[in-house]
Amino acid sequence: MSVVEQARRARVAAEALALATRTTKDAALHAMADALVARTPEILAANATDLAAGREAGLSAAVLDRLALDAERVAGIADALRQMAALPDPVGEVVRGSTLPNGLELRQIRVPFGVVGIIYEARPNVTVDAAGICLKSGNAALLRGSSSAANSNSALVAVLRDAVAGAGLPPDAVQLLDATSRDSVKELMRARGLVDVLIPRGGASLIRTVVEESTVPVIETGVGNCHVYVDAAADVSMAVAITLNAKTQRLSTCNTAESLLVHAAVAETFLPPMLAAFAEAGVTVHGDERVVAHSAAVLPVTEEDFATEYLAAEISVAVVDSLDAAVAHIRRYGTGHTEAIVTDSTGAAREFVARVDAAAVMVNASTRFTDGGEFGFGAEIGISTQKLHARGPMGLPELTSTKYVVTGDGHLRG
């Protein structure tokens, strides 16, 4: 079936979904969770096919691990759906309301987008997560996963569709696009009018392609060249701990720190314990002259390093002469994801927060906290690094639009 035909079916399903009550949607989420657990054997069989093909194709152990499912992982994926059912329904929330001077009653109400397209890579859990979040927010989902997970995703979506239908909602609320064809991404990007929003989740090049070529409105996610700035007034041991956590607590996430800026006034006291901590944690350091001067293990930093999202045990480090220089560096190399300052100065914190242009600014906290789960959203479809519509972690409300409802009694405009 063509993507356009799938999108048309999604539109029809979306009409019913938009009218579904929370009770019905939550029942569907529970049915989806139960079905995943009940039909675990067929899911694992499909996953085994993907894993065998992946090994054949020489995928790395890390990628194979992310692809792999077992009964415990499937149970975890099912639990995430049950947790979504417990979250409030964003649809129908009155965002703003008043009675106008002429007596008209104005209400701005959350409504679903309609049809949401999601392009993502590797992990099969995203398939279920995205389907669940879309269903809870009243949206039909068009899922375009990775070809390496094609069999797993097919099995998962077959189970989900049966459960959705069993709960009295249209199965076309959840559809998988052909992952083996590059054309399916192209068709999805051009399906303006049928698809309301497209969310690419994945590497920088995928996101750039979608942003540049899509006529469907896009929410950009995920690229994070995040900085930690250690201010002149920083508590040195706190700064070491936060930087180490931001860099190493998990290497491959978009909120991981990739660059460290150190105020010259604390460089002498801060850099020695910091570089020692990096060495102990196995982090390769690319530093400017003033950093190199502290350790033979530091590699000379390049322009490219400053612009790189390593997603690995590497970090670029520069000494700056002022908060101003730190802000300028971040403005030049940052991707607008998460920037952190470590300081005891309220003035420095206030200035950094005001001047840094990013989805999230951390004061004396690790960059790793920019996360829908950490923020208490309960569900997350990605982290937006754009300014339009949603910025930062996107939960259920970010998957909705609004509608003004204006009620009168024969009101005419004079």
Add this chain to the structure above:
Amino acid sequence: MSVVEQARRARVAAEALALATRTTKDAALHAMADALVARTPEILAANATDLAAGREAGLSAAVLDRLALDAERVAGIADALRQMAALPDPVGEVVRGSTLPNGLELRQIRVPFGVVGIIYEARPNVTVDAAGICLKSGNAALLRGSSSAANSNSALVAVLRDAVAGAGLPPDAVQLLDATSRDSVKELMRARGLVDVLIPRGGASLIRTVVEESTVPVIETGVGNCHVYVDAAADVSMAVAITLNAKTQRLSTCNTAESLLVHAAVAETFLPPMLAAFAEAGVTVHGDERVVAHSAAVLPVTEEDFATEYLAAEISVAVVDSLDAAVAHIRRYGTGHTEAIVTDSTGAAREFVARVDAAAVMVNASTRFTDGGEFGFGAEIGISTQKLHARGPMGLPELTSTKYVVTGDGHLRG
């Protein structure tokens, strides 16, 4: 100067604007208003040049009237700036805030977009309005007006820039792009990274071009193929009054009704007085067979009529057999702007509101109320017909993004 160079200067100006207090911004708005009044003669001289060129080029009397300025109109434009100064500052508003279980303090705060590009036609008052709304919301404005108003806009922007500079803000907060070059629109659409959002205001073809070709995020505005649906349970005289108001109160606006759907059950009682009212108001009616049967003056309606935003004294009319058929018709031909139902039935109103997918749904009120001024927003930059970011009339908050500020005390992620 190239558009890219102007956009670069706008970015620099935007950094200062984002930090400006409400006091400073409001002082600038008052200075802009005062300067417009004080320098009215040079503005009118420039406007006279445009008007002469317009007459030479054979512009219609209506277009020339929209282009024309006099002392009274300039005073009115200045007053609009003073009214903006009186509105609350959207920047800095805490949209959401809480203390997370681990003690992190989370706040989501409104921040300006940065640089806003606006493409518009004809009327010089839009130049001042857009500059004022952008400045109040902390954004630098790149204004691309119509070539027919080029001299007027140049004079207005020169006055505004002097006033902005006099108030201690960077004059590059307000810049006019070359209106004589088509390339300036193209360059603006490709200035991703320098321009944060693009708002096209004008005809359907301009908006379509921008939506399809821009890599800068776009907020779609203004195309309105608005319907009035007269339900089986409608009060007939209210329905006639609302439809007449929606169609004729002002012909050229996007919230003007362009199509009327009549439930068959009331057609016999409603159509005679309605058609008489249209005839008296000089409105040409394009109707289906069941409408034509009522009057020799009704022209046969075509598919194209149903899809047309007349912006003139014309309307398409169809008799439908159910609310369901009305919703299906609107889904097919509507542009998601404003749809109205006239009914005394709470059930019908509830169903229409829930099922019609539009920025605004009116119950027993004229479509003409979809307007920032009528909604009490105090300022309006346009009416969004898209679902992302803003939907319906856009006031000051719709010209902002948000930023999460997370404050801790050495918080690490575990």
